[in-house]
Amino acid sequence: MRKSTKTTKKDFNKENILNQGVMMLMQQGYHGTGLQKILDAVNIPKGSFYNYFEDKEHFGAEVIQYYIDPFLKQLAAHLSNSDTDAIGAIQCYFDELIEELVRNNFKGGCLLGNLMGEIGDTSDICQESLQTAVNRYRDLLQSGLKKAQDQGTVRKDKTARSMADLLINTWQGALLRAKIEKTSGPVLQCCQELLGNYFRP
Template sequence: MSRSTQKEINRENLLNQGVALLMQQGYHGTGLQEILDAVQIPKGSFYNYFGSKENFGAEVIKHYITPYIQQITSYLEQSNADALSALQRYFNESIAELERTDFKGGCLLGNLIGEIGDSSEICRVALQTTLNSYRDVLQLGLSLAQQQGTIRTDKSARDMADLLVNTWQGALLRMKVEQSTEPLKQCCQALLGDFFKA
């Protein structure tokens, strides 16, 4: 196997493991050694791939969001003239997944904002752009739903998407503390099922 592709595989494995561990144990709660042991990669290589733990953290953040955006995009494309249902389907699927994993983790973005949003500027910026791109895809869905007449048009899709992201983040925190997905369901019901309705 060529060296460059192996390097890519190693990087990918580190990022995946980083997502899993940072989400559950936090940034300072997870040592580099723990990540390296899990994927059997020596410490020296880590510092070749990423320059520092902080840079790694920023890359983990960007790596994290990709599948979620793909999932929403895919749901929106599948939905024929019913973007609102696609969004509801996405959130319901997320809720089901969180129940399967016993409410662990929640959202890496929310967790890291609280922990290192003040202390790491690099990660703060990564969190900002990542959260914005998540907001953008929700905004797209809401704006489609506006065109389809299922979502009110006297509020901007942008504002509603922001509110939805923020309430969802808060509900995820509440879920962890209550060990229940009730806050998540309430979030979807109150916003998508009521406040945003046309």
Template sequence: MARPRRSDHNRQPLLEAGVTLLSEQGYHGTGLKQILDRVKIPKGSFYHYFDSKEQFAAEVIHYYIDQYVSQLKQVTDQPGLAPMERLLAVIEFTLDKLEQEGLEKGCMLGNLTAEVGGQSELCTQAMLRGWTLWQSWLTSQFEEAQQRHEVRQDLTAEQMARLFWDRWEGGLLRIKLQGSTQGFRQDMALMLKVILR
């Protein structure tokens, strides 16, 4: 649990720096000094907000998830969009964001899951929250798509959501490795237009 805070003035810049550094360098590759240098605050101020690097990383994960969900709502909460159109909008939004910020960063959630998932209870719980939110949203999209007869009926919406999520995370890792979004676009189109139809 973080210590009581007098002001959140430095907290958000710390979290934003955390998203950048953890995305680019990972948990073990990011040192406390790098974080402090990025935000230009003294070490004592860091510990005013966070008890440890582990707790900081968990808070960064929560911040990353909340920011991403908020951005996705702006993309998908448009009147008249069908479920498959929402999924395509999410794919395009994410790829545009990756192309703007740098393909080598990949998905911070996926990167950290591979690096520290299961090693840190705080980080694992934060990542599981993100996975649960994403899985729940995807399932709701496939449920609606099934009601509209836009996707196959012989799998449950939850099964299709898991297939989509696994292909998604694997594809984002490949983007990071290859430095190209082309294969991801092709695979996600295949997933939505052929495998899940």
């Protein structure tokens, strides 16, 4: 078996730590989550942590990418679904996010938004990771909106990129509001006003 494809115990442990890290960093924040707690939860001794990660900061940066990947895959899946048009796919995607949010009683919200606020300007390493994560997200959303423009369901007098940016920003702000008010109102409004009204031709 080739070395590069073999699933080692090391990879398995590292993934466990990342998974737990996503959950706990989202719920309790970066400084609010100790490495000990993460490692206890996955039964990996503290001394082992530094075999997998350089330090907490680099770990945070990896968690960010590990977190955003599934969202990109989920959105991409919707966009490549030929049954619905692009704007419908995007709406459907956000509906799923809202469902999940309600299911979790608005706990956590979005790791990207939370970490942008908490350490977005104090950790260079995490800042860079946040930038690329958000940019990848924006690029995918932009491609979807471009497709919708071509399909005539989205206005063409604004660039797909600017609309993608606006959507991401409003979504993040709405998530924060939903979190402290425990209501889906803000996120519903975000989708309705932008995807349903403002972005329409």
